[in-house]
Each structure stands twice: as structure tokens, then as C-alpha cells.
Amino acid sequence: MALALSPAEFAGIRSRHPLVFQRSWKKRSVPFLVVGGTILYVLYAWWFFAIGAVLSEGRWDRAGAYLADWVSYDVRPTLRFKGEGIEVTYPRFNVLGDNPDPDWVRQVDGRTVEVDVGGARIAATPDLVTITHAGETLEVDLSTGTPTAAEPVPGWAVQKEDEVDADFGFTGSVEIKANRVAIEHRFLGWANFIFDPNSPFFGRSTGEVISLILWGDRLDPDVSNAALAFDNFWNNGEWQHGDVYAKLLQTIIMAFVGTVFAGLVAFPFAFLAARNITPSRLVNHAAKRFFDFQRTIDGLIWALFFIRAFGPGPIPGIAAIFFTDIGSLGKLYAEALENIDEKQREGIRSVGAPPSAVQRFGVLPQVLPVFLSQALYYLESNTRSATIIGAVGAGGIGLKLLEAMRTNQDWENVFYMVILILVVVYAIDGISGALRSRLAGNDHH
Incomplete structure (x- = not known):
């Protein structure tokens, strides 16, 4: 059974033994010392490691590009001006193989090439490049030898000294110079994860590959299509x-x-x-x-x-x-x-x-x-x-x-x-x- 004390009795006990009920200043100060010491240490670490400068000078755009590369791939066609004509070229090592012909790049005639980059459309001739994106149109004049963007320049484009750049977000970008138009088109996913461009299965649809493996004619007379498909996957030159x-x-x-x-x-x-x-x-x-x-x-x-x-x-x-x-x-x-x-x-x-x-x-x-x-x-x-x-x-x-x-x-x-x-x-x-x-x-x- 708990012993109940009246307020008067409790006050009497407290008056006779004041030290028992008096909290030590040392005990009261410990929490403040811990908090103060922690704050001082954090401030010192912030100064010693120059965290503010590191955060302000960090290349966060590069971090975003690296993260995008983890889950996507890009194709980089370049439109090169050859006199009055345009030649479409690709890097030596690209995910489309030795003879790239994507449906989003169209050679209309010898002077005009149209390219769809996600939600943007690029129409290029040796004298004029027209970009349509987000409901806005930008014309870049090339006739003077220096790319010049017509005013007003949309927010997704930048006029530089000798080039015009346009950024379409994740889907890609374009860089316009006097002698070429460099395009980057980004796609979500991993390119050539199953078969690389050297495989006879490369570029075929899933249905075609399954049909060849199950009952199609042998692509290599020495091995079955199933064994060939596994070998091409296992020895994929890009993914290894x-x-x-x-x-x-x-x-x-x-x-x-x-x-x-x-x-x-x-x-x-x-x-x-x-x-x-x-x-x-x-x-x-x-x-x-x-x-x-x-x-x-x-x-x-x-x-x-x-x-x-x-x-x-x-x-x-x-x-x-x-x-x-x-x-x-x-x-x-x-x-x-x-x-x-x-x-x-x-x-x-x-x-x-x-x-x-x-x-x-x-x-x-x-x-x-x-x-x-x-x-x-x-x-x-x-x-x-x-x-x-x-x-x-x-x-x-x-x-x-x-x-x-x-x-x-x-x-x-x-x-x-x-x-x-x-x-x-x-x-x-x-x-x-x-x-x-x-x-x-x-x-x-």
C-alpha cells in the first residue's frame, strides 16, 4: 500500500532535508553541454571540410546525367552540310549497329532532313534549321556562316557566340553549328541487352526470335538456333x-x-x-x-x-x-x-x-x-x-x-x-x- 503524505507533511520533510530535494547544477547542465558541444562540433566540421563551398560548387547537372545513363541510352546522329546537301552520320560505335536507319530520322531529299526527338521536331537544310518544341518554334539562320536564332529565343534554347543549343529535357538535345547539327536522342532502357549488333538475331522482334529458336531454319548450319541464341547472349560484346x-x-x-x-x-x-x-x-x-x-x-x-x-x-x-x-x-x-x-x-x-x-x-x-x-x-x-x-x-x-x-x-x-x-x-x-x-x-x- 502506497504511503500518502499531506502537503504539510511533505513540506516539513523538505524543510528538514533540503539537500535531498535540491537538484545539482551539474546534473542540470549536462543536457545543455551535450547539445552545445554537438552544435559546436557540427559547425567546426562544416568549416573544416568546407561543406558549403563543396555544395555550391558541385556539378549537380553531371550527377543527373550520370543517373540518366544508368537507366537509358542515347543515339547521336549528326547532320553534316556538304555543299548544298546534307549527310547523316553516326558515331563509329553506336547501339544501332553498322547500318543505322532509325525511323525517327528521315532524309526527305538531298537538302532536307527531318528528325523527331521525343516531343521535338527538327527540320534542317544547309541554310535553315527549324525546331518545334513545347508549342514554340525556333528558326536558326545558317546562311551568314554563323548560326543565328530568330528572336524571341524560347527558354529551352540558348544563343551562343558561334552556335545555338536547344535542350528538350530527358529526351535529348541539339547543338547547331555552321557546318553541322549534332543531335542526341535518349531512350529509356538498356540497349542491346540480349543481342549485340554482331548477332544474327539483332534487330529482330521478340516474336521473330522465338519463332527462329523453336522452328525456324538454322542460321548457322553447325548449331541449333537455340544454342546460337544462348551463345550470342552469353558472349554479348557490349554487356559481356x-x-x-x-x-x-x-x-x-x-x-x-x-x-x-x-x-x-x-x-x-x-x-x-x-x-x-x-x-x-x-x-x-x-x-x-x-x-x-x-x-x-x-x-x-x-x-x-x-x-x-x-x-x-x-x-x-x-x-x-x-x-x-x-x-x-x-x-x-x-x-x-x-x-x-x-x-x-x-x-x-x-x-x-x-x-x-x-x-x-x-x-x-x-x-x-x-x-x-x-x-x-x-x-x-x-x-x-x-x-x-x-x-x-x-x-x-x-x-x-x-x-x-x-x-x-x-x-x-x-x-x-x-x-x-x-x-x-x-x-x-x-x-x-x-x-x-x-x-x-x-x-x-
Whole structure:
């Protein structure tokens, strides 16, 4: 039963013991000090790293262009003026193959070419370029030798010193100069993802491809159309599916082998590091310092070291994961051993069992599920780490990803590989999560 005090009794107690009811100024000031310190630190970090200047000078337009390249592709026809005629040319390497003839580019006659770029229409002659977009029309005079836009210039166009540029948003743009009109037309999706321009299936509709595979005449007398289609997909020159999947498998193997070997080596050393298992302080200290040394050096540094020793390839990646995880898993295993229930050990020891039996039946049943659960978690984590390690030369999809990024043009390939990595990590996460749940005894099936 709670003791109820009248206001008068409470006031009497407070008057007799004022210090009990008086809050210390130190306790009252702690929240203000924490908030003030946090604000000062944020301001200092903002100044030290010049975050304001970085944000103001950032090329956000480039970021948008890179993101667009992840999910789209462009075709770049160029209208070149040859005397009184116009020639339509394309870059040497383009997604339309060696003989491009898109239906949105029409050669009306020798002097006129019409191009549809999304919601814009361009009609070009050697003397005049007319652009219609968003309900507005812009005429650019080329007869004087310098492109000159007629007034008023719409908001989507810009008159420069020796050229006129027009931007149609995501769908594309046009650059008009005295001797040529350079057009960019962007399309949503990934070009030539299934077949590249060198494939006999290139340019055919889905129905035609299926018909050829199922009952059409052989395109190559030596192999069936189905085998030819798979070979053309697997060895796609632009997307390199076969090489990408081989590198992805290499990354998974790197993570798996490195984690398994690290767990096997960390297992016996953990018993030496656990104080309740090995009574020698010298052995405990030596084993723990060994773990500290292994995990203090990051896996990326180990990878660089082993690349110098063994050269590029998966072996340095496996060795880097192996050496790093020995320390991390060893420390976790040792802590799990030090937190076991000693009653089970005492019970087995009381019946006269030898030390090996005490460890086998009194310790392992308690810690083995924990050991396996932690190893599975590190396997999931190392799948992501193996990608970063591979980027420095240790093989796997990380190196393939870095090569695609270096070209600064194959961002759709980068996105493709990122999606594959996400799918693999998600799958390993689900599998390891289910196994950890089963090991922990939480399986409800």
C-alpha cells in the first residue's frame, strides 16, 4: 500500500532535508553541454571540410546525367552540310549497329532532313534549321556562316557566340553549328541487352526470335538456333554477360573460402584466448594480441599486400578476407566461450570425465550454434567486402565494376552489375538469416 503524505507533511520533510530535494547544477547542465558541444562540433566540421563551398560548387547537372545513363541510352546522329546537301552520320560505335536507319530520322531529299526527338521536331537544310518544341518554334539562320536564332529565343534554347543549343529535357538535345547539327536522342532502357549488333538475331522482334529458336531454319548450319541464341547472349560484346557472371561467382567464392578458412583457424585459437578455458594468462594475452593484430589491418590493406605478393586474381582476395576475419571471428568466439554456463562443465567434470570430454560435451553444445551464426553473418558481410577488395585488383566483379566506371560511358553496365550484387547479397542474407534462426532454435516450421 502506497504511503500518502499531506502537503504539510511533505513540506516539513523538505524543510528538514533540503539537500535531498535540491537538484545539482551539474546534473542540470549536462543536457545543455551535450547539445552545445554537438552544435559546436557540427559547425567546426562544416568549416573544416568546407561543406558549403563543396555544395555550391558541385556539378549537380553531371550527377543527373550520370543517373540518366544508368537507366537509358542515347543515339547521336549528326547532320553534316556538304555543299548544298546534307549527310547523316553516326558515331563509329553506336547501339544501332553498322547500318543505322532509325525511323525517327528521315532524309526527305538531298537538302532536307527531318528528325523527331521525343516531343521535338527538327527540320534542317544547309541554310535553315527549324525546331518545334513545347508549342514554340525556333528558326536558326545558317546562311551568314554563323548560326543565328530568330528572336524571341524560347527558354529551352540558348544563343551562343558561334552556335545555338536547344535542350528538350530527358529526351535529348541539339547543338547547331555552321557546318553541322549534332543531335542526341535518349531512350529509356538498356540497349542491346540480349543481342549485340554482331548477332544474327539483332534487330529482330521478340516474336521473330522465338519463332527462329523453336522452328525456324538454322542460321548457322553447325548449331541449333537455340544454342546460337544462348551463345550470342552469353558472349554479348557490349554487356559481356558470361564474363560478368563468372566474375560474380568468383566474388562469392572469394567470400566463402576466405570466411570458412578464417573460421576454422579462429576456432582453436579462441579456446586459447578464453580465460575460463585456458588458465594461462600468458597464452590468453598472446592469443588476444594475435587477434588484435589480424583485425587491426583492414582487409583492403591486406589485399594490396597480397596483390604485390601473388599478383592480381582471386587468391589475394581470399587471403585478405582470411587474415582479417581470423581476428574478428577469433575475438567473437573467445567472448562467447567466456560467457558460457559453467554449470554444464561442472556437471560433466563431476562424473570424472577427462578434459577433452568436458570441452566436447560441456562447452561445444553451448557455443557451436553461436560460432556458426557469427560465421554466417561474416559470410554475408564478406560478399560485399569482396566487391571492394576486387576493385583494387583482387579479381571478382569489383574489378569488372571499376573497369566499367573508368570508361565514364558504361554507366548502364555499372548499374547492371550493382543490381546483380544486390541480388546476391539479398539471397545470401536470406539464406544465412534462415540458417541462423534455425541454429538459434527459432524455427517455427
